[in-house]
Amino acid sequence: MLTPVVDDDGAPFWEYAARGELRVQACAEPDCGELRFPPRPCCPHCHSFDSEWRRMSGKGRVWSYVVPHPPLLPDYAAVAPYNVIVVELADAPRIRFVGNLVSGPEAPINSIAQERIRIGAKVQVVFAEGEDGTGLPRWVLERP
């Protein structure tokens, strides 16, 4: 499985994720404070280079999803068909995360039947602690 190829802007996100925290970059200018994702060096609203990482509740809704089938990279072909979802955060609807809907923190990315996925479903972030998923945010249904 691919692991994140982290850049300077994204590094804090992954450091927090490894501790089980979902944090989003926000402008640290008191008069602005806008959230931004993906992270970047300065605020597109007020142009401040000061930023902080704000903790999110981890609640959201499925905005869209796909079910990939082969041809895929071998590790992904082995578990296909699986789901990939985009989650819209409850705290900030325009902050969205690509992820996987799973039956539990350590479950594989094909652990939820496709029929159970629908746009609008409420989800909650979880973090895998096993070797494979370390630090990757994953999502479980609020009402399994």
Add this chain to the structure above:
Amino acid sequence: MTGAGLKDATAVVGIGQTPFAKQLPESEKALACRAILAALDDAGISPAEVDALASYTMEETDEVEVAKAVGFGDLTFFSKVGYGGGGSCATVAHLAAAVATGQATVGVAWRSRKRGSGPRPWKNTAVQLPTPAQWTRPFGLLRPADEIAMLTRRYLHEFGATRDHLFNVALACRNRANQNPAAMMYERPLTRDMYMTSRWISEPLCLFDNCLETDGALACVIVSAERARDCRQRPVYVHSAAQGLPAQHHGMVNYWNDDPLTGPAWTAARHLWKHSDFTPEDVDVAQIYDAFTPLIPLSLEGYGFCGRGEGGAFTEGGALEIGGRLPLNTSGGGLSEAYVHGFNLINEGVKQLRGTSTAQVPGAATCLVTAGEGVPTSALLLRT
């Protein structure tokens, strides 16, 4: 604006192409040379007169190699455009600007690609594509098909479009390919049953929602309107041209702005129509970038042929067929003629306005050509 501007200042006077196939024996460089020489021969212009080049950043045959192989003169303008298929029309636009402003006199744009027999770019995990890959790829969103399928699912959900609408797109392209002996799918008709029972690539996109994988090359020649009158072929004028990279756009994974379904087409379209004497109602035929079927409804909305959310319904009742409201991709497009990063759409636009298409729209006088939607894009409005 000062000066004469771009409008009708330049014309496409030559087009050339190689055969299209899943596998061609020659190298990308050899194919590029063949397409370029064919385009110059079509125009009746010597390679020694060429002084400007434009291609894609993904083009692997560079200017130095092409220029020395086919015997170009001294080059005074050369440009490459990024974002894969989003750069197709911009190659012509850059040459039109160079010629219109006197930086060059004869421009050649080209694309040569062995995507049929060569590697699939998404398989190379060592290369960071110009997308925020750390936020998408570990989760298994690996291919362009997956990235566009994500927008497609949302589009179908939000506006009530259906897979039948996507089928209408695939069918129109296939029907035109069935009229075009050069098309890879010339002898391969498509039925609704074949479409609905085909294998999935990334749900909700099936096999027939995806473009072909092709080996082939194409080129075209751009000169000033004055020079065009002395060329071998009827000039096809570059009436308006635009690139488009919207504010807060994120490339093919455009999931992080207010409205991910309003893509670069909207930005390119505003500029294109602003500098045009025509409106969408005046367009006789369209060549719209079709790496994936849903790019058509999204582009129809962006370029103003219908309202937002109406792109699916627009495809009903044979609207995209010959005789319909907007005949589409009349060579078969990327879905059914050849996928060469959209360059075949440019050449087909020229053929329509010369009156030489294998699926000719009677009396076609205006043609919209677009580049890849969902990435920073470009578009041309061509006229007779």
